[in-house]
Structures are given as structure tokens and as C-alpha cells.
Amino acid sequence: MSILKFSNVSKSFGEGIHREDVLNNIDLEVQEGEFLVLLGFSGTGKTTLINLMAGLEAPTKGSLSFKGKPITGPGPERGVIFQNYSLMPWLTVAGNVGLAVDTIFPDMSRADKAAKVEHYV
Ligand SMILES: Nc1ncnc2c1ncn2[C@@H]1O[C@H](COP(=O)(O)OP(=O)(O)OP(=O)(O)O)[C@@H](O)[C@H]1O
Ligand SMILES: [Mg+2]
Known part of the structure; x- marks a missing residue:
């Protein structure tokens, strides 16, 4: 079983003409022990994807799970080191x-x- 699973996940910010679609239909399965690098230009949605995994943002569409359980918020089993100090x-x-x-x-x-x-x- 994958440890982390994104199922058809999309994330948009804003409404109407200000709507920005950042992530579109992401399907991702991470296996236990797997080491993954997320690479992309600035503004392509890396932090957005990490925030979804951390439960700090909710997907606009689709679902995420960790060890088979839906991710509904932050939890001690999913740590994030922020880009900027918080x-x-x-x-x-x-x-x-x-x-x-x-x-x-x-x-x-x-x-x-x-x-x-x-x-x-
Ligand atoms: N809370 C928010 N409200 C509105 N737009 C947002 C929000 N968070 C991110 N965005 C927009 O989503 C897009 C992706 O941003 P994100 O920070 O995920 O990119 P990134 O790949 O992490 O960039 P960088 O390499 O600069 O860290 C950008 O256009 C950004 O302006
Ligand atoms: Mg970032």
C-alpha cells in the first residue's frame, strides 16, 4: 500500500476571472521509504502540493490520503519544514x-x- 496518495487532486485559488488553477488532476502515490524530489519553476505549485499533503490547504477537487486515511488537517505524522521561518x-x-x-x-x-x-x- 502507498503511504501517501493523491487521487485526481486539483487546487485553484480565487474566484471568477481571478481564479487561478494551480494543480490539475494530480495522481501521485508515494511508497514507504521512497525519496521524492519535487522540481519546478517558481510559482508552479510545489508549495501548494506540500501544503495539501500537510493538510494546511484543502483540495478544490479530488482527495488525499495518508496510510489509507483521508487527510483532513495537519498531523504529527506529516512534518513540513517551511521555506520561510514561521x-x-x-x-x-x-x-x-x-x-x-x-x-x-x-x-x-x-x-x-x-x-x-x-x-x-
Ligand atoms: N493562498 C494563495 N492565494 C492565492 N494564490 C496563491 C496562494 N498560494 C499560492 N498561490 C498561487 O499559486 C501559484 C503556485 O504557488 P506556489 O507557492 O505553490 O509555487 P512554488 O512552486 O512553491 O513556487 P516557489 O518555487 O517560488 O516556491 C502561484 O501563482 C501563487 O501565486
Ligand atoms: Mg514554494
Whole structure:
């Protein structure tokens, strides 16, 4: 079974005359352990495709699944390193790392969360 599957995925931005079709009918299956490079000119939709995989954008048409389950939002099993830094400048380093820890481990004790943040910092 493929680990990641795009089935007839299309993504457009905007409406009416401002509509821009970025991805058209993408069928893609990625196997476990496969290493894939996405290559294309600027503005051809690489980040859009990654955002769909990450669950940060929803497809206009078609569907995506990860290990057989529909992708409906972000999840800890699909990590993305952004092109540009996405940090909260008003938070400390620990505060920024802590945001992710809080999201992924909401039921963890404060002490365990602090230890996890410390470990990754
Ligand atoms: N949120 C958005 N709203 C409207 N248009 C968008 C949005 N995100 C991307 N686009 C448009 O979709 C197209 C593809 O953009 P995308 O960022 O996916 O390209 P890219 O291949 O990652 O480019 P680069 O190599 O510069 O990173 C561009 O024309 C961009 O302007
Ligand atoms: Mg990009």
C-alpha cells in the first residue's frame, strides 16, 4: 500500500476571472521509504502540493490520503519544514517549540512538556 496518495487532486485559488488553477488532476502515490524530489519553476505549485499533503490547504477537487486515511488537517505524522521561518517573535525559543509540543501532546504533564522542549532546544 502507498503511504501517501493523491487521487485526481486539483487546487485553484480565487474566484471568477481571478481564479487561478494551480494543480490539475494530480495522481501521485508515494511508497514507504521512497525519496521524492519535487522540481519546478517558481510559482508552479510545489508549495501548494506540500501544503495539501500537510493538510494546511484543502483540495478544490479530488482527495488525499495518508496510510489509507483521508487527510483532513495537519498531523504529527506529516512534518513540513517551511521555506520561510514561521516563528512567533514575541515568544521565547522554548515558547515557540512549546507551541508544537502543546498541540501534539495536549494531555502531557507540564513537567514532561518542559522536558521535551528542553530536549529539542
Ligand atoms: N493562498 C494563495 N492565494 C492565492 N494564490 C496563491 C496562494 N498560494 C499560492 N498561490 C498561487 O499559486 C501559484 C503556485 O504557488 P506556489 O507557492 O505553490 O509555487 P512554488 O512552486 O512553491 O513556487 P516557489 O518555487 O517560488 O516556491 C502561484 O501563482 C501563487 O501565486
Ligand atoms: Mg514554494
